[in-house]
Amino acid sequence: MNQTSPRLLFIGCMFLFVFMYAPLLVVIVFSLTPTEYGVSWEGFTLKWYQAVLDNKNIQAALKVSLMVAIPCVLISTAIGTITAFTLYRSRFFGRALYQGIIYIPLIMPDLVIGISLLLFYTSIKLELGVLTILLAHISFTIPLTTLVIIARMQRIDRTLEDAAMDLGADEWTTMRKVTLPLLKPGILAAALLAFPWSFNDFVITFFVSGVGSSTLPIRVYSMIRLGVSPVINALGTLIVVIPLILVVIGLLLERRRV
Amino acid sequence: MTQVASVELAHVVKRYGDVIAVNDLSLIIGEGEFFSLLGPSGCGKTTTLRLIGGLEKPDSGEIYISGEVVNDRPPYERSSNIVFQNYALFPHLTVNDNIAFGLRLKSRRTPEPEVKELVAQALELVHLEDFGARRPAQLSGGQQQRVALARALILRPKVLLLDEPLGALDRKLRKAMQIELRRIQQEVNITFVYVTHDQEEAMSMSDQVAVMRNGNFEQIGSPQEIFQSPRTRFTADFMGACNVFCGRVTAVVAPVAGCALGGTVQIETETGFTLISRNNRELSSGAATSISIRPEAVQVFPENWEWQADNIFDGRIVEKVYLGEVTELKVSLAEKDSIVSRVGSRIDQNFGFKEADPVSIGWNAEDCNLLSD
Numbered sequence: 001m002n003q004t005s006p007r008l009l010f011i012g013c014m015f016l017f018v019f020m021y022a023p024l025l026v027v028i029v030f031s032l033t034p035t036e037y038g039v040s041w042e043g044f045t046l047k048w049y050q051a052v053l054d055n056k057n058i059q060a061a062l063k064v065s066l067m068v069a070i071p072c073v074l075i076s077t078a079i080g081t082i083t084a085f086t087l088y089r090s091r092f093f094g095r096a097l098y099q100g101i102i103y104i105p106l107i108m109p110d111l112v113i114g115i116s117l118l119l120f121y122t123s124i125k126l127e128l129g130v131l132t133i134l135l136a137h138i139s140f141t142i143p144l145t146t147l148v149i150i151a152r153m154q155r156i157d158r159t160l161e162d163a164a165m166d167l168g169a170d171e172w173t174t175m176r177k178v179t180l181p182l183l184k185p186g187i188l189a190a191a192l193l194a195f196p197w198s199f200n201d202f203v204i205t206f207f208v209s210g211v212g213s214s215t216l217p218i219r220v221y222s223m224i225r226l227g228v229s230p231v232i233n234a235l236g237t238l239i240v241v242i243p244l245i246l247v248v249i250g251l252l253l254e255r256r257r258v
Numbered sequence: 259m260t261q262v263a264s265v266e267l268a269h270v271v272k273r274y275g276d277v278i279a280v281n282d283l284s285l286i287i288g289e290g291e292f293f294s295l296l297g298p299s300g301c302g303k304t305t306t307l308r309l310i311g312g313l314e315k316p317d318s319g320e321i322y323i324s325g326e327v328v329n330d331r332p333p334y335e336r337s338s339n340i341v342f343q344n345y346a347l348f349p350h351l352t353v354n355d356n357i358a359f360g361l362r363l364k365s366r367r368t369p370e371p372e373v374k375e376l377v378a379q380a381l382e383l384v385h386l387e388d389f390g391a392r393r394p395a396q397l398s399g400g401q402q403q404r405v406a407l408a409r410a411l412i413l414r415p416k417v418l419l420l421d422e423p424l425g426a427l428d429r430k431l432r433k434a435m436q437i438e439l440r441r442i443q444q445e446v447n448i449t450f451v452y453v454t455h456d457q458e459e460a461m462s463m464s465d466q467v468a469v470m471r472n473g474n475f476e477q478i479g480s481p482q483e484i485f486q487s488p489r490t491r492f493t494a495d496f497m498g499a500c501n502v503f504c505g506r507v508t509a510v511v512a513p514v515a516g517c518a519l520g521g522t523v524q525i526e527t528e529t530g531f532t533l534i535s536r537n538n539r540e541l542s543s544g545a546a547t548s549i550s551i552r553p554e555a556v557q558v559f560p561e562n563w564e565w566q567a568d569n570i571f572d573g574r575i576v577e578k579v580y581l582g583e584v585t586e587l588k589v590s591l592a593e594k595d596s597i598v599s600r601v602g603s604r605i606d607q608n609f610g611f612k613e614a615d616p617v618s619i620g621w622n623a624e625d626c627n628l629l630s631d
Binding site for chain 1: 311312313332333334338339340342344346347348349350359360363364365366409410413
């Protein structure tokens with residue numbers, strides 16, 4: 001048993017890598033070769049990347065995606081922080097129920113969320129567009145940000161706040177000088193998780209986006225319907241590689257600071 | 259009394275739901291006193307401390323600091339500071355910034371050069387001059403403890419509240435810190451209220467000790483009083499006087515003029531032994547009482563040994579536990595009674611006591627203590 005389990009673990013890891021990253025590798029490889037149809041390597045080119053940069057539709061969609069994702073992250077992180085504070089700190093009637101309810105969207109099918117939001121927005125006569133996408137994204141990222149921040153909050157020693165108050169800090173100063181600085185990693189993590197959730201979402205966005213307000217995933221989907229173009233391979237590669245580079249840079253900076 | 263008490267509690271009650279944590283406590287702590295709250299966990303000693311510090315609000319009763327009622331004052335408006343059990347140092351700040359935390363707050367507005375000077379003085383007081391730039395995580399437990407102390411003392415509180423501050427330290431360090439704490443307390447001359455469950459700690463540092471049990475005070479007094487004359491069975495047991503006998507006074511001997519020892523009483527225990535005890539409760543003949551004897555006062559010799567003591571009995575060793583400096587011998591007197599003795603391990607080795615050995619066991623009347631319950 002002791003002999004075989006590391007090997008089993010190794011095989012398991014290999015499966016994960018093959019099924020997760022091999023398809024990704026295929027996309028990257030075919031974004032770098034001029035083959036337009038079919039799957040064979042015919043030399044190196046960057047022309048599909050040029051096509052991505054030149055594509056006005058993609059540019060417009062990227063703009064919409066960022067117009068949604070950035071405010072969404074800011075707002076849902078802020079609301080998540082406040083919600084976490086309230087849930088963790090105050091005792092009020094129905095608190096446990098409220099805490100349960102807030103996590104339900106995490107396990108609810110996107111399809112159901114999408115349809116219900118669509119029905120809701122149409123019934124209150126809200127015109128579908130960037131605003132409805134933003135509202136939808138804020139609503140489904142709040143449970144995530146709340147959860148991440150509460151998890152961090154539970155690890156903060158409450159006596160630190162007692163100590164701050166004992167040393168003369170009132171409630172507000174204690175929050176500003178002790179609680180928030182200690183919560184910062186949690187708030188950052190929440191924001192970092194919420195961003196891809198918003199940026200990558202397809203299903204819910206599909207229901208609540210209007211004409212002329214396509215986010216990047218929606219745009220990619222409508223492009224695929226006209227046939228898989230290597231432009232999409234290039235776009236896909238960029239979407240995967242650029243955040244990866246940013247994360248690596250972030251980690252390196254973090255390490256240098258310590 | 260013209261002097262204002264540093265801390266005063268008047269009929270303070272604190273409940274958590276149905277549980278009464280602190281039950282009608284009244285207490286006066288004098289200026290500059292080192293006062294210990296001693297008791298087992300769950301006896302309400304930490305709650306009492308948090309009530310004084312303002313981290314808990316009493317359900318009824320009054321708390322005074324320097325003669326002022328502070329019931330409705332939040333912790334940040336009280337002239338008391340706490341050294342927490344887990345130190346509660348801010349992990350995101352350096353030692354310097356931790357210590358300067360209170361000084362830099364708006365409510366104090368200390369100018370920065372003065373902050374620097376005071377922090378340097380505080381670090382010097384706790385012998386951590388070279389550690390100012392470090393983070394708490396880079397310090398040992400003992401060093402963190404001293405930072406917590408400096409952080410609280412720098413604000414010159416009227417009362418310093420310490421919640422088992424030495425609990426997490428190893429024995430040797432704890433001993434050194436006990437002496438250190440006492441030195442600091444005398445140097446700064448601030449009232450210390452010290453919570454501990456360690457009787458030795460309370461004995462070695464305090465001017466006054468309050469033994470607590472179930473949210474009540476069992477006994478308040480000097481360390482000597484508590485140690486030598488515990489009033490209740492609980493205090494006696496908690497202070498390590500584990501030999502307790504119940505009985506009735508059968509004769510009273512009045513004090514002899516010029517003799518250091520006061521009057522004595524003769525007591526017949528429920529199990530039929532007759533003991534001579536000092537009469538520290540001024541009991542009269544016929545009174546029911548119980549009596550405690552500290553194990554180190556009980557001497558053990560081989561059987562038929564020629565020696566003198568007020569109470570001598572024959573017995574048999576039933577248990578022997580080596581504790582290092584001392585050896586604990588449990589000696590059975592009759593079928594029901596047994597008495598625990600602590601003899602120096604060297605004495606034990608010289609006599610070569612073994613389990614089941616018959617012995618002669620005894621103690622003096624002045625080592626007996628009459629209890630009130």
